[in-house]
Amino acid sequence: MHTRYILLLQEDMAVGGIHTATQALANALRCAGQIPVALALRNTRIGALLRAVWRADIIVATNGFLPSYAAWLLGMLLRRPVVAWLHGPTQEVLEHAHASAAKRAWLRWLYRRLRWVVFVSAHTRDSFLEFTGGAAAGQRLEVIPNAHPDWQPAPMGASPQYLGFVGRLAPEKQPELLVQMLRLLPTTYRLCMVGDGPSQPALCAAGADLQQVGRLELRPFHLVQATVYAPWQVTVLASLYEGCPMAALESLAAGRPCVGLPIPALREMLGPDMPYALAHDCSAAALARAVQTVCAMPPEQLAHDMAQVLRRYSPERFSHNWQRVLQEAAC
Template sequence: MAQAAAAYGDERLAVADAEAGSGVKVAIFLRDLGLGGVERCAVLVGEGLVARGFDVTLVLLGGHRNLWEARIRQVKVVDLSAQWQPLKPWTWLKGWRAARRIAREHDVVIAGTFLLPLYMAFAATRGLGKRVLGWVHGPMAELDAFARMNPVHRFACRYVYRRLDELIFVSQHARESLSRWLGEAPRPGWQVLPNFIDDADPAGSPPLPREPSALLRMVFVGRIAEEKQPGLWLDALAELNARALPAQLTVVGDGPLEGWLRDEAQRRGLAEQLVLAGRQEEVAPYLQAADVLLLTSSFEGCPLVVLEAMAQGLPVVSTNAGGVYELFGERRGEFVVDEASGAALAGLLQRQDRAALSWWLLERAVRYSAKTTLEKWQKLLD
């Protein structure tokens, strides 16, 4: 009887969720649907909102690539890239009209990221009285300092962000960063909605603690690019060797510095300790096989891979990359180094109590569950 009542309660809750967003149509403007964090966030949030009764459309502006077809079940995808081509000015009017038709049909338009999606979401909704939200995934001040944004784009992005009443940030750090970048205080309409762990991931948390091993198995997941500071991977391996701590690093991803990394590892005698796994659509098996996730980014908004590691009970050792430290609250010192150096990373790897931290991470992951974050999205859009 109790089980039947509980089941009935779950059913009523599901119906209530579906009714909550009934009739609300949401369009999320994106460049395309590659495997980046922005695209993944759009898919996960979109699918979650559909399950709660919203009508969600992902609008592709910069390309027809869709690497999420197997994951997308209920979200609609509309490709405007053939009509709107940024490098062909004679297509701009046609593309704007197509985007404006979509904006007319939806109640809420979300600029999935900056540049093209931000510009088009703003331009296509002028005079329509639609609710427009900007979704800010990364720390703009740090990003601009690193990438040296084109002055025209810098002016245009600042112009649009200053005219949007509502912005959604993936972390408090990203919110503060945009405030510095714009030179103005945060507004009441600037809300923080962190990324969340995908409940649909087939792999569950492995038994904890992990099997002891004489070899420290580290994993990095992401692009092999300058902003990820791959030189620190080799510095950390060399420092661990100097401390007589055998270690191996598996890199899951690819990028422009892959060749350099391979050659530099060979030159420094670290090639046998480096495994290049290439880009993988499913990273859970690599997280399960590791003892620790290594993150060496120059800056981050709210890294999904850290949330995935947290859900696996996999300890993390990271540089102070902005939004990362927020995920660990008052225990950031057990996961984040203040100095971006091989010595600092190796020191934390050496003293970290990973068995104890694994259990704490599993408990911490609850606050970044899909249910918790999607309830906030639902409240925002309702």
């Protein structure tokens, strides 16, 4: 692959799963001899943006909304190839946001005009196709799962029955369901939640008594490293929907199993090798039972099964597939 200037268009500089995945892509491209440059649309003046697009050999829109709108328009104006990168299931995202008919119609029109679209999971692709009514003529759709971080797993000396959550405290992540789950578990179980967001006040109110007795701990979001996950035994997710959750991959890479609801993205990620880590339904009671199952499993089996999952999300595969797509898109 020839050295190319690759513009990664972001919406803003907010931390989270998309930001982490974008950083991973930039690092992979840099290691492959490419020149990735990330720009946040909401923090960049129009002149600087146009100069960056003019220099670019290819534009990657790092999510399916504002960056995709801007990338498509700029690509048309300055004749640059565009790759849109979708991280979430379109149907579920729009339904949860109560998107208007006008916005849905606009997105269908736009999405069918994107030549290249990369999805983080097969479910994300399938949701896109359900929303658009199928791929447009000549449209290239590729599934490239996110890569797990290249971390050294922490020793399994974590505090028993200590659970953790990392993510945005927002309605789609259902953090209050985790509080309900904690109430159903024996009093020896504790939960640490790392994150910020609009659901934080309601979460504090719902778990005030658990905080007082030391069973629930709330910490602000910060730079995520393996040491964030190391203190607890199991990571728990309660999302309504996901694309390819970085929190799950980070947890496994840190040597900590992840338990979650049986949503399509987690069935795709954990189902083949760790089906026991999925709750039987989307209730707090089912999530509590799955947590107890995983906490009681032999560490050796968990380590083996986590390694099997991570093998499908390797940084090497992620880098190779992205380089292939960008090379083909630039031709």
